[in-house]
Amino acid sequence: MTPDAADPTVSALTERELLAAILTRLGPGRALVGAGDDAAVLAAPGERIVASVDTLVEGPDFRLAWSSGFDLGWKSAAVNLADIAAMGASPTALLVALTLPPQTRLSFVLAIADGLRGACAALAPECAVEGGDLTVSRTLTVAVTALGTLAASAPVVRSGARAGDVLALCGDAGIAARGLAILFDRWADADGTARPTAGLDELDAAERHAVSRQLRPHPPIAAGVVAARSGATAMMDVSDGLALDASRLAAASGVTVDIDSALLGGDEFALAGGEDHALLAAFPPTAALPDGFRAIGAVVPAAEGPVRVDGVVFSGRGGWDPYRSEPAAG
Amino acid sequence: MTPDAADPTVSALTERELLAAILTRLGPGRALVGAGDDAAVLAAPGERIVASVDTLVEGPDFRLAWSSGFDLGWKSAAVNLADIAAMGASPTALLVALTLPPQTRLSFVLAIADGLRGACAALAPECAVEGGDLTVSRTLTVAVTALGTLAASAPVVRSGARAGDVLALCGDAGIAARGLAILFDRWADADGTARPTAGLDELDAAERHAVSRQLRPHPPIAAGVVAARSGATAMMDVSDGLALDASRLAAASGVTVDIDSALLGGDEFALAGGEDHALLAAFPPTAALPDGFRAIGAVVPAAEGPVRVDGVVFSGRGGWDPYRSEPAAG
Numbered sequence: 001m002t003p004d005a006a007d008p009t010v011s012a013l014t015e016r017e018l019l020a021a022i023l024t025r026l027g028p029g030r031a032l033v034g035a036g037d038d039a040a041v042l043a044a045p046g047e048r049i050v051a052s053v054d055t056l057v058e059g060p061d062f063r064l065a066w067s068s069g070f071d072l073g074w075k076s077a078a079v080n081l082a083d084i085a086a087m088g089a090s091p092t093a094l095l096v097a098l099t100l101p102p103q104t105r106l107s108f109v110l111a112i113a114d115g116l117r118g119a120c121a122a123l124a125p126e127c128a129v130e131g132g133d134l135t136v137s138r139t140l141t142v143a144v145t146a147l148g149t150l151a152a153s154a155p156v157v158r159s160g161a162r163a164g165d166v167l168a169l170c171g172d173a174g175i176a177a178r179g180l181a182i183l184f185d186r187w188a189d190a191d192g193t194a195r196p197t198a199g200l201d202e203l204d205a206a207e208r209h210a211v212s213r214q215l216r217p218h219p220p221i222a223a224g225v226v227a228a229r230s231g232a233t234a235m236m237d238v239s240d241g242l243a244l245d246a247s248r249l250a251a252a253s254g255v256t257v258d259i260d261s262a263l264l265g266g267d268e269f270a271l272a273g274g275e276d277h278a279l280l281a282a283f284p285p286t287a288a289l290p291d292g293f294r295a296i297g298a299v300v301p302a303a304e305g306p307v308r309v310d311g312v313v314f315s316g317r318g319g320w321d322p323y324r325s326e327p328a329a330g
Numbered sequence: 331m332t333p334d335a336a337d338p339t340v341s342a343l344t345e346r347e348l349l350a351a352i353l354t355r356l357g358p359g360r361a362l363v364g365a366g367d368d369a370a371v372l373a374a375p376g377e378r379i380v381a382s383v384d385t386l387v388e389g390p391d392f393r394l395a396w397s398s399g400f401d402l403g404w405k406s407a408a409v410n411l412a413d414i415a416a417m418g419a420s421p422t423a424l425l426v427a428l429t430l431p432p433q434t435r436l437s438f439v440l441a442i443a444d445g446l447r448g449a450c451a452a453l454a455p456e457c458a459v460e461g462g463d464l465t466v467s468r469t470l471t472v473a474v475t476a477l478g479t480l481a482a483s484a485p486v487v488r489s490g491a492r493a494g495d496v497l498a499l500c501g502d503a504g505i506a507a508r509g510l511a512i513l514f515d516r517w518a519d520a521d522g523t524a525r526p527t528a529g530l531d532e533l534d535a536a537e538r539h540a541v542s543r544q545l546r547p548h549p550p551i552a553a554g555v556v557a558a559r560s561g562a563t564a565m566m567d568v569s570d571g572l573a574l575d576a577s578r579l580a581a582a583s584g585v586t587v588d589i590d591s592a593l594l595g596g597d598e599f600a601l602a603g604g605e606d607h608a609l610l611a612a613f614p615p616t617a618a619l620p621d622g623f624r625a626i627g628a629v630v631p632a633a634e635g636p637v638r639v640d641g642v643v644f645s646g647r648g649g650w651d652p653y654r655s656e657p658a659a660g
Binding site: 141252 | 366368371372381382383384386391412416426460463468469471476566582
């Protein structure tokens with residue numbers, strides 16, 4: 001590794017130096033006690049906190065040939081913000097644990113910080129990185145814990161959908177998966193090994209949009225609280241594909257969901273494509289759907305199969321995510 | 331890999347099956363909404379939450395030749411519980427993100443769960459694992475987010491020590507480092523590669539105790555809240571060695587700390603040995619030290635060097651942790 005004073009590897013920095021550089025990029029937080037002590041102290045209005053953790057691992061979850069540091073920071077924030085939103089809560093803080101190979105460049109780590117901050121600014125402006133941890137590892141991982149507040153609302157769980165409810169979706173359906181397919185089609189070897197994209201100039205605007213959404217998903221975070229206030233009976237974010245995640249909501253609620261393909265749109269990835277982190281919710285038939293949500297079907301009494309499409313039991317591929325290692329996903 | 335129906339690799343299980351097996355080992359939680367939804371909902375009395383994250387990585391932080399799954403789960407809980415205690419708070423919940431190589435045995439993962447539960451039961455009985463994440467990786471890591479409550483107390487930060495305060499310690503000083511030295515002495519090759527211990531029968535009782543404390547540290551979690559109630563002006567847990575961590579407390583507080591080696595005891599590891607996660611605190615001179623804390627020195631006005639031992643500026647090795655990769659630790 002050639003020494004590079006302007007962009008050293010993390011192995012050339014002390015933890016203190018690396019942390020100080022990262023903190024200058026994260027901007028101010030809102031914690032009562034922030035970075036630099038043993039733990040952060042955060043406000044928890046209403047005496048409840050919503051908490052979730054998700055780790056992105058190089059290899060199964062992202063490839064450095066395709067994802068920049070900014071992309072990685074953005075995505076690791078976005079997927080965790082979506083879990084908070086899916087409870088009907090507002091994200092308030094992220095804790096970020098990075099495990100970094102020694103040869104990782106400082107600029108890459110700072111780009112992760114920029115991506116975390118960028119995603120918070122775009123998707124959840126009340127949320128910031130308030131703590132974290134830096135460790136050396138052979139494998140690059142970003143583990144984000146997201147915390148959020150319910151204020152006065154009840155959490156919206158997966159198990160509350162009732163027959164007669166409207167099934168509704170807010171956010172993209174299949175675009176991230178389309179983007180992934182484009183990446184594999186254009187920038188992967190036959191064995192699936194990713195090749196650097198070197199820009200996306202050869203793509204048309206729709207393709208670039210899809211790849212961008214794969215690398216930097218835009219879950220509709222603010223819609224989570226809105227859905228809760230509008231009476232959503234059940235909600236979850238669509239991470240593994242609409243059909244598969246809808247089957248989970250249906251199973252938790254003891255119902256069947258019937259998706260109307262005409263309402264969903266004809267996109268080939270809409271039913272099975274994951275990683276958009278749209279919000280899937282059920283609303284009482286009398287509720288006005290809040291802005292951003294569109295009806296895509298109905299909740300019906302439990303019947304054969306948890307998910308039906310146009311009245312027919314769905315037997316297609318329920319969810320597919322080639323980033324997930326097949327052996328582990330079963 | 332030989333198929334083994336009784337103890338399959340995680341690659342032979344679906345995520346759902348693995349999670350279900352883990353949940354049976356964790357026992358009941360106290361969450362308002364627990365595992366199985368997008369996020370956990372936890373009580374946050376007093377409208378504040380204390381939050382910290384720390385990752386243990388195979389290689390820099392632990393070696394499978396020495397640590398069992400139970401040890402690993404225990405230690406990853408204990409080090410995070412100590413961060414909460416060091417704020418004067420009570421741990422209430424852990425979120426645990428595991429990244430597992432595909433060939434990891436189910437029994438090993440369940441032993442991690444047992445260790446997490448065991449540490450909570452022994453050190454912080456009000457705390458349980460309330461959420462987590464499972465991902466495939468080449469590298470085994472355990473990232474734990476600990477959450478805690480301050481109830482009505484103010485957090486005890488590092489920066490509040492004042493000249494005239496008594497410097498006090500609760501917990502082990504140097505025992506974990508002694509244990510690590512024994513492991514390296516007896517069960518490592520010349521290049522530092524760990525060899526399986528195959529039991530510790532050849533050790534005497536004191537040596538076994540030290541190794542046990544290295545693998546399963548016992549930070550005095552309940553003493554954190556007690557110290558806060560007793561008026562501690564500053565506190566932190568000793569993870570990187572007493573002298574180094576005391577220098578951090580001194581720097582944050584704008585003071586110098588003077589350690590009395592006679593009070594500390596003559597153990598060769600007491601000043602520089604890390605990983606005991608004892609609580610180092612400053613108390614006003616008028617305060618009665620709470621049970622478990624022993625005076626080890628005094629806080630004095632800022633002078634040459636942040637740490638003095640018996641009045642002499644400490645210039646020895648301030649902290650040493652061979653588990654941390656030297657390049658990354660600087």
